[in-house]
Amino acid sequence: MKKKRIVVALGGNALGNTPAQQIQAVRKASEAIADLAKQGHEIIIGHGNGPQVGIINSAMSYAAESGPKIPTMPFAECGAMSQGFIGYHLQQALNQELLRRRISRTVVSVVTQVLVDPEDPAFREYTKPIGQFYTREQARRMEQESGYRFMEDAGRGWRRVVPSPQPQRIVELPAIRRMVQSGLLVIAVGGGGIPVVEGADGLQGIDAVIDKDRSCARLALELKADILMILTAVDYVCIHFGKPDQKSLTSLSCQEARAYLDQGEFAKGSMAPKVEACLDFVEHLPGRMAVITSLEKAGAALQEGTGTRIGSGSFCQAEPEPLYPQDYVIRLDRAY
Numbered sequence: 001m002k003k004k005r006i007v008v009a010l011g012g013n014a015l016g017n018t019p020a021q022q023i024q025a026v027r028k029a030s031e032a033i034a035d036l037a038k039q040g041h042e043i044i045i046g047h048g049n050g051p052q053v054g055i056i057n058s059a060m061s062y063a064a065e066s067g068p069k070i071p072t073m074p075f076a077e078c079g080a081m082s083q084g085f086i087g088y089h090l091q092q093a094l095n096q097e098l099l100r101r102r103i104s105r106t107v108v109s110v111v112t113q114v115l116v117d118p119e120d121p122a123f124r125e126y127t128k129p130i131g132q133f134y135t136r137e138q139a140r141r142m143e144q145e146s147g148y149r150f151m152e153d154a155g156r157g158w159r160r161v162v163p164s165p166q167p168q169r170i171v172e173l174p175a176i177r178r179m180v181q182s183g184l185l186v187i188a189v190g191g192g193g194i195p196v197v198e199g200a201d202g203l204q205g206i207d208a209v210i211d212k213d214r215s216c217a218r219l220a221l222e223l224k225a226d227i228l229m230i231l232t233a234v235d236y237v238c239i240h241f242g243k244p245d246q247k248s249l250t251s252l253s254c255q256e257a258r259a260y261l262d263q264g265e266f267a268k269g270s271m272a273p274k275v276e277a278c279l280d281f282v283e284h285l286p287g288r289m290a291v292i293t294s295l296e297k298a299g300a301a302l303q304e305g306t307g308t309r310i311g312s313g314s315f316c317q318a319e320p321e322p323l324y325p326q327d328y329v330i331r332l333d334r335a336y
Contacts, residue, residue: 054131
């Protein structure tokens with residue numbers, strides 16, 4: 001197979017809920033990513049941080065409430081911590097796996113900011129699940145005690161939810177592009193990126209979590225990637241999910257994907273944003289392909305055609321919107 005530029009999106013839920021669990025999980029993820037690297041592809045990795053940023057935020061809030069000497073930590077800073085925490089483990093595991101396979105690639109993590117619109121309607125809604133799962137009773141009690149908002153997450157339990165604005169621009173894109181061009185294996189837009197807005201004094205963090213699949217789709221678009229690969233808990237996208245007539249889909253045209261979205265076939269906060277992210281990518285770069293599959297099937301997705309493919313070849317012929325310039329000048333007093 002011809003060498004491809006692939007943006008891989010790893011789910012935060014697949015990385016465990018403790019440091020020990022995450023170390024084990026990233027080793028498994030690294031095997032799948034190394035399979036792609038062994039095939040000669042350029043790899044850029046994005047990852048979620050829903051469980052991790054929720055745990056960090058809860059721990060910091062608890063610590064601040066326990067004593068006056070411990071400051072409250074803003075949510076954006078918690079997101080930055082999660083990028084370093086997850087990136088550190090991924091770098092270690094990937095370096096070890098690549099070394100074991102005698103693949104000479106250097107892995108780097110980029111603390112990545114993503115510009116969002118402060119007027120985004122998402123700030124009036126709370127849709128992005130973060131943190132661990134709770135029972136309905138636990139969630140109601142925490143809502144009363146802390147003022148947090150909770151929602152049921154795809155039948156798995158109740159989780160805290162926060163605003164999830166649309167990514168507008170990846171601030172560190174010029175550096176990421178140069179790293180990819182130089183042959184580095186880059187980890188970027190961790191947790192969807194640290195959400196920032198442009199203020200009078202430059203960029204400022206804001207309380208939110210950007211959907212990592214949408215940020216990965218934006219990154220794939222900006223880097224003109226060949227493939228966006230979203231790795232999740234299932235081998236295929238399904239319709240009638242969890243019902244007796246559940247059906248796995250091996251391919252979807254853009255028209256079919258939008259029809260199923262309109263029909264509510266894909267759960268909000270779960271599969272729906274993944275499909276929407278794939279459409280964001282393939283509709284703006286006709287001829288590109290997006291794949292949704294499980295971590296275990298990542299290597300086979302390209303060689304054997306497993307997983308659900310969206311927008312391959314002639315499926316999507318939408319008129320592409322103009323792409324952003326190749327590089328931006330980053331100044332201290334302006335966002336771009």
